[in-house]
Amino acid sequence: MENLRTTTSADIKNVPVVNLYISDFQGYAYKNGDNINVSGPALDMFYYPRNKSKFFFSSLMYHEMTHVFQWHGNFTAPGGLTEGIADYVMVKSNIYEKEKYTKFGSGSRWDEGYGVTERFLEYCDSLRKGFTAELNKKMRYKYSDHYFVELLGKPVDQLWRQYKAKYGKSKFLQQTQLVLCFQGELLMETHILSQIVRMFLEMIVRNLR
Numbered sequence: 001m002e003n004l005r006t007t008t009s010a011d012i013k014n015v016p017v018v019n020l021y022i023s024d025f026q027g028y029a030y031k032n033g034d035n036i037n038v039s040g041p042a043l044d045m046f047y048y049p050r051n052k053s054k055f056f057f058s059s060l061m062y063h064e065m066t067h068v069f070q071w072h073g074n075f076t077a078p079g080g081l082t083e084g085i086a087d088y089v090m091v092k093s094n095i096y097e098k099e100k101y102t103k104f105g106s107g108s109r110w111d112e113g114y115g116v117t118e119r120f121l122e123y124c125d126s127l128r129k130g131f132t133a134e135l136n137k138k139m140r141y142k143y144s145d146h147y148f149v150e151l152l153g154k155p156v157d158q159l160w161r162q163y164k165a166k167y168g169k170s171k172f173l174q175q176t177q178l179v180l181c182f183q184g185e186l187l188m189e190t191h192i193l194s195q196i197v198r199m200f201l202e203m204i205v206r207n208l209r
Ligand SMILES: [Zn+2]
Pocket: 063, 064, 067, 083, 086
């Protein structure tokens, strides 16, 4: 658990045995207690190309093994946050599908889970080195949204808005600007744009805002 910096024995959850079961069930993989369950049919269906199967399986194991060792505030932490941290360890370990992974600025809630929360945690890390590791450490006995204030000086909702403004919105504005340029070009170059077309373009621009 190098990525969560639980390197001293006092910080590490005492887990003597982890069982890994590959069996026939619907879904992908899950953890119950110290058992990791992986769906055999899912392995068969999703792990293509075959020469990358080991890579995909390792990626999944990073995620599931994090669930075994991470803190979750005695199950009071939002499920999406624990999923985000499990993905965080996977991403930081560099064994994940980079091209297909969630992009920065995606999602509508900070605790949506998986890639959405993972990218947000990376953003929080950029504001304070080691943030995610410290957050995990705080979650040993209980969870509170206030940990974000303690570590970063701002409530989590405000941080999420900042994050969205940094990544999500700029992409959105780029789209709007493209349409505006298109409209400007037509207006300047043709001079014969009918009222109806102009209204139509204005409507598109308005809907994009
Ligand atoms: Zn998970």
